[in-house]
Amino acid sequence: MADETGLFIYGVVPADVEATPDAAGVGDPPGEVAVIRHGDLGALVSEVPLDAPLGRSADLRAYQELLDGTAAVAPVLPVRFGTVVTGPDAVLDLLRPHHDRFAAALAEFEGRAQYVVHGRFDERTLLRGVLDENPAAARLAEQVRGRPESASREHRIRLGELISQAVELRRETENQRLLEATADHVVSTQLRPPSHELDAAHLALLVDTDREAALVDVLEEYAQHRRGLLRLRLLGPLAPYDFVAAHQLAG
Incomplete structure (x- = not known):
C-alpha cells in the first residue's frame, strides 16, 4: 500500500506565476514544485509523505531557496515552514476565503x-x-x-x-x-x-x-x-x- 501523501505549502503568489522545471521542494528526494490556482492567486506546493519528518536543515534551505528565488521575479507571501495539508482541496480552502486580502497583500509587496x-x-x-x-x-x-x-x-x-x-x-x-x-x-x-x-x-x-x-x-x-x-x-x-x-x- 502506497504511503499517504500531503501537500507542503511554501507561499502564495499571483496566479500567473509558473514553477520552473528545476524548482526543488523539501523532502528526500526533493518534491516537484507545482502551483495550485484560484482566481488571481496561486499556491506553491510539493507533495510529501504525511509520515515523513520535516525539519532537516536541507528542508529549511529548500524552503528558503524556493521562496527567495520566487521573490526575485514576483511577489510572494511565505507560509510558515512546515505547513502541510491533505490535498488540493485543502489548499483551495486556504485561498478561497482570503482571496481579496491575499491579492491586496501581493500588490503591496510588488517590486519590494x-x-x-x-x-x-x-x-x-x-x-x-x-x-x-x-x-x-x-x-x-x-x-x-x-x-x-x-x-x-x-x-x-x-x-x-x-x-x-x-x-x-x-x-x-x-x-x-x-x-x-x-x-x-x-x-x-x-x-x-x-x-x-x-x-x-x-x-x-x-x-x-x-x-x-x-x-x-x-x-x-x-x-x-x-x-x-x-x-x-x-x-x-x-x-x-x-x-x-x-x-x-x-x-
Missing part, C-alpha cells in the same frame, strides 16, 4: 524585497568601552582578575550583570542609529530579537527594489564608520518573511 541587517560587537572593544564608562564594572573586573572563580563568584555574577545591561543599552542605541540611517531608503522595518549575546543590531527592512543600491551604499558607509566596534552583515534580497504576519497566513 526584504533585507536583514545583522551586526555583532567586537568583544574586546566592547568590554573595554564598558569598563571605561562604568567605574563599578571596572572595580569588579579588577577585584576578580587573577582570583579563582570559587573565591570571586559573587563579584563575577555582578560583573556579568553589569556587562549584560550595558550591552543591551548599546544594542538599543545601535538599532536606533541604523533605523535612522536607513529611514529614507526603506518602506517598513521590523526589529528582530538578538541571536547572540554580542549582537549589536538585528533588523529586517522592506525595500523598494529601485532603492536597493542606495540602501547598500548607506549601510557600507555606516559599517565603515563603526569599523572596529562591530561587524555588519547584509542578507538579501529575500522573500518578505518578517512582513507577512499582519496578513495571517496559515501555519
